[in-house]
Each structure stands twice: as C-alpha cells, then as structure tokens.
Amino acid sequence: MEADCMWTTLRKIMAARTPIRFARYVAVIAMLSVGVCLAPARADQVKIHAVGRVVFHDPDQEIHDHPGTMASLNGCRSPNWPIVGLPGAYVQLREEGWPSSPVIAEGWTDQDGNFDLKKLADGSAAVGDVNGKFYVQVRTQDTQPFNRVDVHTFDGVTYKFDSTHRGIHHFDKSSPVQTVHIDVVDFDSADDPVLRCSATVYAHVRKAYGLYNTNTGRPRLPGDNGHVSVTFGWGTNGMWTYWNDIRIERSFDAWDLQSIYHEFGHRVAFTADSPDSTLAFLDDAARFNYARSHDGTEVRNRGYAWAEGWADFNHAVYRPEYRPILKTLPGGSGNGVDNDVENDIARKLLQYAEQCGGGPSGVEAAYKSFVDTLIANPGPELAAAHRTSDKPIHSFEHFAALHQARTSCAFVSSGSASSPIVSGNDRPDPSIASVQGGTVSIVRNVGGHFSRISSTDGQSWTVDAPAALQALDAGSFLSGPAAAVSSNGKSLHVFGRGQDSRIWRAYSADGGNSWQVAWAPIGDGTFTSGPAAAISADGKHLHVFGRGVDNKFWHAYSSDGGNSWQVAWVPIGDGVFTSAPTAAMSADGKKLHVFGRGADNKFWRAYSGDGGATWAVAWSAMGEGSFISAPTAVVAPDGQHLRVFGLGNDSNIWYADSVDGASTWRVEWAQLPAAH
Numbered sequence: 001m002e003a004d005c006m007w008t009t010l011r012k013i014m015a016a017r018t019p020i021r022f023a024r025y026v027a028v029i030a031m032l033s034v035g036v037c038l039a040p041a042r043a044d045q046v047k048i049h050a051v052g053r054v055v056f057h058d059p060d061q062e063i064h065d066h067p068g069t070m071a072s073l074n075g076c077r078s079p080n081w082p083i084v085g086l087p088g089a090y091v092q093l094r095e096e097g098w099p100s101s102p103v104i105a106e107g108w109t110d111q112d113g114n115f116d117l118k119k120l121a122d123g124s125a126a127v128g129d130v131n132g133k134f135y136v137q138v139r140t141q142d143t144q145p146f147n148r149v150d151v152h153t154f155d156g157v158t159y160k161f162d163s164t165h166r167g168i169h170h171f172d173k174s175s176p177v178q179t180v181h182i183d184v185v186d187f188d189s190a191d192d193p194v195l196r197c198s199a200t201v202y203a204h205v206r207k208a209y210g211l212y213n214t215n216t217g218r219p220r221l222p223g224d225n226g227h228v229s230v231t232f233g234w235g236t237n238g239m240w241t242y243w244n245d246i247r248i249e250r251s252f253d254a255w256d257l258q259s260i261y262h263e264f265g266h267r268v269a270f271t272a273d274s275p276d277s278t279l280a281f282l283d284d285a286a287r288f289n290y291a292r293s294h295d296g297t298e299v300r301n302r303g304y305a306w307a308e309g310w311a312d313f314n315h316a317v318y319r320p321e322y323r324p325i326l327k328t329l330p331g332g333s334g335n336g337v338d339n340d341v342e343n344d345i346a347r348k349l350l351q352y353a354e355q356c357g358g359g360p361s362g363v364e365a366a367y368k369s370f371v372d373t374l375i376a377n378p379g380p381e382l383a384a385a386h387r388t389s390d391k392p393i394h395s396f397e398h399f400a401a402l403h404q405a406r407t408s409c410a411f412v413s414s415g416s417a418s419s420p421i422v423s424g425n426d427r428p429d430p431s432i433a434s435v436q437g438g439t440v441s442i443v444r445n446v447g448g449h450f451s452r453i454s455s456t457d458g459q460s461w462t463v464d465a466p467a468a469l470q471a472l473d474a475g476s477f478l479s480g481p482a483a484a485v486s487s488n489g490k491s492l493h494v495f496g497r498g499q500d501s502r503i504w505r506a507y508s509a510d511g512g513n514s515w516q517v518a519w520a521p522i523g524d525g526t527f528t529s530g531p532a533a534a535i536s537a538d539g540k541h542l543h544v545f546g547r548g549v550d551n552k553f554w555h556a557y558s559s560d561g562g563n564s565w566q567v568a569w570v571p572i573g574d575g576v577f578t579s580a581p582t583a584a585m586s587a588d589g590k591k592l593h594v595f596g597r598g599a600d601n602k603f604w605r606a607y608s609g610d611g612g613a614t615w616a617v618a619w620s621a622m623g624e625g626s627f628i629s630a631p632t633a634v635v636a637p638d639g640q641h642l643r644v645f646g647l648g649n650d651s652n653i654w655y656a657d658s659v660d661g662a663s664t665w666r667v668e669w670a671q672l673p674a675a676h
C-alpha cells in the first residue's frame with residue numbers, strides 16, 4: 001500500500017515537472033508521503049457540480065449619463081454602480097491540492113454571469129474528494145465558440161481571479177452528484193485595481209463585439225479569425241491598437257472605458273485594411289505615423305485623420321450618447337488631399353451615416369454598409385505594393401467614393417441639400433434672400449462651394465456660380481450658406497463657415513452681379529455651426545450668429561452694412577444648443593428674434609427690442625415640441641408677425657405662429673399639411 005502510493009505520486013510528479021526541478025520535489029514528497037500515504041483509507045471520490053455567479057460593478061450607466069467624462073474610475077470601484085453578472089467568462093473548477101490544484105470542470109458564464117460546472121471540455125464528469133475544498137478560477141478569456149476575446153497582461157497571461165474555497169456541505173450518499181455552492185464571485189473584492197478592472201475591460205470589449213455582431217450581422221471581425229487580443233495593465237501611456245491587439249494602460253479611467261469603443265473601431269478597420277497579416281498594417285502605421293498623441297483637432301496626413309476619424313465614428317455608433325458630442329467636437333478640416341483633421345472626418349462619417357441611413361435612427365444600418373465597404377476594399381498583402389495601390393481606403397474622400405459606388409448613397413457636405421430644413425447642426429441649405437417684388441437669390445452649397453440661383457420676376461431663373469462666391473482660397477465651406485439682402489435688393493451678403501471654422505462674408509452692392517468682398521472673416525471667433533444672418537431694410541444693420549465651441553450662440557453686429565463690426569463676438573446669455581441658430585428681424589432693425597434647439601430638443605428663443613444691444617428674453621423654451629432639425633423662422637417687416645418651423649421627431653414639419661412678436665402664440669406647434 002505504501003509503496004504503491006509513493007509510486008503513483010512520483011509518477012504524477014515526473015509527468016508534470018521538468019527533470020531539473022524533480023530532485024527538489026522528490027525530497028519534499030519523501031517527507032510528506034509518510035503522512036499522506038499512511039492514511040488508512042483512500043478518499044471518497046464523488047461526482048460533483050459547482051454553481052455560482054461571477055459579478056463586477058459596472059460603470060456603464062455612469063459613462064452613459066456623462067459621455068465624454070474623463071473622471072477617475074477609482075480602480076473600478078464605486079458603491080454607486082450596479083452589480084451585474086460578467087457574461088462569457090471562462091470558469092475553471094479546481095480542487096485544492098498539492099503541488100497544484102487540478103482542474104476538474106470548466107465552462108463559461110451565461111448572460112447573467114451564472115455558471116454551472118459539471119464536466120471538463122473532454123466530456124468527462126467532474127469528480128472530486130468528498131472532503132475536498134473547491135474553488136473556481138475565473139479567466140477573462142472568451143473562446144466560445146471561437147477564440148473571440150481575451151484580456152491578458154503584457155506577458156500574455158490571461159487575468160484570473162480565484163473564488164473562496166468551499167466544500168460539499170450536505171453530503172447525501174443517495175444523490176448521484178454532489179453540489180458545491182461557490183456563491184458569488186465578485187471582482188470588486190480583488191485587492192489589485194488592475195485585476196478588478198480586468199473584468200470591466202473584458203465586459204466592455206465583449207459588449208463592443210456584440211454590437212459589431214448586431215450592427216453588421218457578421219459573426220467575426222476580419223483578421224486573425226475574429227480574435228480580439230486585449231493587452232491590459234502594461235503601463236500608464238495611453239491606449240492604442242496594433243492590428244488585432246487593443247492595448248490599454250494600467251491607469252484605467254472613464255475616458256479609457258469609452259475609448260474601448262474607439263479602439264474597437266481601429267480593430268475593425270485595421271484588419272479590414274490588412275486581413276491577412278500585420279505586414280500591411282505596419283506599412284500603414286509607418287507611412288501615416290499612427291503612433292502619436294492627438295487631441296483630434298490637428299491637421300495631419302489624411303491616412304492618419306482617416307484612421308482616427310473612423311475610430312471615433314465607431315465610438316459614436318456603439319455609444320449613441322456620444323453622438324451629440326462628436327457632432328460638436330472642435331477643430332477645422334484639412335484639404336482632403338494632403339491632409340485632414342480627425343474630428344472633421346468623424347463628423348463627416350456620422351453625417352454621411354445619417355444621410356445614407358435616412359436620418360439619425362439609420363446610423364446603425366449605415367454602419368453595416370460602411371463596414372461592408374471597408375471589408376470589400378482590403379489592401380494588398382505586400383508592403384511595397386501597398387504603398388502604390390489605391391487600396392485600402394485611407395481618406396474620407398476615397399471611402400465616400402467607394403461607398404457611393406457600392407450603394408449609390410452620395411455624401412452631401414452640408415446636410416440634405418434638397419430640404420429647406422435639415423437635421424443636425426448646420427444651416428438650412430439652400431438659404432433664400434428675397435425682397436418683395438425684387439430679386440430672389442437662393443444660395444446653395446454645392447460640393448463645398450456656393451452657387452446662386454436668382455430670379456427678378458419669380459418666373460425665369462438664372463443659375464450662376466460667380467467665381468467670387470465659388471471658393472474661399474482653394475478650400476471650401478464646412479456649412480451651408482446664410483444670405484441676407486436689403487429691401488432694395490442691392491446689398492447682398494453671403495456667409496459661410498470656412499475651413500478654419502471662422503465665419504466668412506462675401507458682399508455684393510448690386511444684388512450679386514459683382515462682388516466687392518469675397519471673402520473676409522468676421523473677427524477671430526471659431527464656430528461649430530453654420531451662420532445665421534439678419535439685415536435691416538436699409539441694409540445698414542447687419543447681424544450674424546453662430547454656435548461657438550462652447551455651444552452658446554455668439555453674435556456679431558455691424559451698423560454700417562458690414563464695413564466695420566461693432567460687436568464680434570459676444571455670447572447671447574448662457575443657453576447652449578444642439579443646432580445652428582436662426583434669426584429674423586423687423587425691417588427697422590430693432591426687433592430681433594433668435595432661435596435654436598436646446599439639448600432637450602425643444603426650440604428656445606431670444607429676443608432683443610433694441611437691435612441686439614440688450615436681450616429682453618434669453619432664453620425661453622417654446623412649448624413642448626421636440627425637434628430633430630434646427631429651427632427656421634420668418635418675420636413680417638413689423639417684427640411682430642412671426643412664424644417658426646421645424647422638423648418634429650415624427651419627421652413632419654411643425655410650426656408656431658405669433659402676431660405679437662412672440663408675447664403669445666396663437667399656434668404653438670401644429671403640423672403643416674402634407675405636401676403633394
């Protein structure tokens with residue numbers, strides 16, 4: 001008995017250990033084997049199964065409620081966060097033992113974090129000592145049904161978290177299987193903040209993967225058989241993605257958590273670009289200098305801006321609460337040839353997705369189509385060929401051309417050009433400047449350049465694109481135009497947001513036949529929306545409005561028809577807005593109304609009775625209407641009869657009507673009859 005026991009033990013050790021370490025174990029075994037093997041009876045081996053639940057404390061709601069937050073996550077620990085199950089975690093049931101604890105069952109947690117372990121992967125039943133101590137080791141490793149996601153250290157070791165050890169409490173000899181209640185395995189109880197956060201990282205990378213599956217209908221990401229490798233806790237120097245590998249710093253905070261959805265976008269695009277190897281990716285990384293810090297506003301080579309803009313767009317698709325933030329990110333744009341700006345590319349992608357998807361609710365459908373376009377246009381394998389090929393996609397312009405070829409959805413640079421009321425942040429396009437019985441000028445943004453359609457009799461129309469109006473240097477406009485004309489039809493002003501995000505003005509003294517100013521910026525303010533403009537009948541009092549980077553509406557004023565600016569720029573009150581402004585003014589230039597859409601999607605109103613010197617109202621909400629567009633407003637020459645229009649969240653056009661300068665509303669929101 002003794003000899004047999006010793007032999008068996010040694011054989012196990014010999015199989016498990018290297019010869020060099022063998023001698024040490026033999027010495028220890030020799031001492032212990034006396035006690036172990038002289039035991040009177042062999043342990044009772046019984047079939048067991050273990051049940052329990054793996055949980056972590058999820059900051060998801062907090063980052064949802066505060067998108068863009070850079071707050072600390074306090075080592076992924078807060079009593080305010082809900083405790084939720086950790087799905088898809090790999091759980092090994094182990095029996096405490098020496099020199100190592102054998103794995104006796106394995107499996108994955110379900111959607112609620114529950115596990116029920118009965119057997120090993122080879123199908124053999126879990127068997128353990130009836131007097132043994134059992135525990136589970138939870139690993140951030142999702143290999144079901146394929147090697148999908150794992151979160152590991154820089155050395156490639158998957159994070160693992162041990163439960164407390166439990167025995168079989170109620171041994172019932174009549175039962176064929178004994179149950180071990182592991183109970184709750186709570187990552188919050190891990191002392192090491194990196195280990196605690198490994199559950200948070202794992203949950204959110206898997207969540208991103210699930211959104212990829214849902215949005216695209218594709219079970220696997222491109223490249224590496226769909227595997228997402230996550231290297232976590234390696235340092236304190238930011239995050240980046242290296243082909244299939246997302247790298248996340250040790251000091252994991254709320255912004256890092258949101259950035260998982262950005263990095264996941266890199267994971268999608270890098271492997272769509274270079275599905276077969278890292279070689280082509282490395283070529284791009286060197287060519288476009290991917291590895292550097294950025295705040296999104298820098299003018300960079302367009303391959304870099306494309307990669308980062310796509311990733312940020314991906315973030316906004318997966319986390320809709322980030323979309324309003326993305327739409328108002330600061331920064332101008334590049335020329336689209338040599339250079340681009342990351343934030344601008346992200347904004348354009350979201351705008352394009354809304355256009356192709358038929359509105360804000362169609363972003364996910366457009367994302368599917370966008371990913372299809374990426375995957376359909378991979379780059380060639382070899383680095384040398386890569387450099388000279390037009391594939392893969394390395395600019396927004398290139399992407400939009402390929403996507404349009406696949407889907408016939410064209411990118412329109414300033415909202416929907418066919419609609420007088422556009423959703424999103426920009427000015428309605430076209431802009432109409434009209435006088436009673438005089439020339440009507442309709443100014444439009446066509447491919448970034450302004451052109452004019454005019455009529456003197458309202459029946460015959462002339463389309464022209466005056467060279468002066470066409471271009472601002474070699475660039476183009478980021479917004480639709482705003483146009484304003486004096487009552488004699490002569491003093492015509494056109495405004496647009498230039499590539500530098502400043503508002504620029506063109507001026508014609510003869511109703512658009514010749515242009516005396518084209519173009520001059522108004523002050524130094526930079527804007528996140530297109531402009532709005534209002535002019536008095538005599539052409540002297542000229543007001544321009546735009547939404548600043550703080551989302552307030554800012555005001556510029558000229559008392560001499562734009563020759564000089566007495567105000568440029570001053571904010572109107574403290575209101576912040578999710579649309580461009582619109583303005584309407586009485587003929588005498590005194591009664592000035594300004595409107596915008598607030599974060600609550602209501603229209604808000606400001607009013608000045610003294611030509612903008614002081615604001616009697618700033619700001620007041622207009623009823624309960626909820627809108628998906630910027631407002632559009634018109635006022636009669638008396639400044640009293642006022643109408644405001646907007647696209648409701650039912651996609652119908654609604655209007656409000658006042659005959660006393662908005663003191664009261666005789667109609668406060670009614671639907672326009674359907675057009676036919």
Ligand SMILES: [Zn+2]
Pocket residue numbers: 262263266307308311
């Ligand atoms: Zn990035």
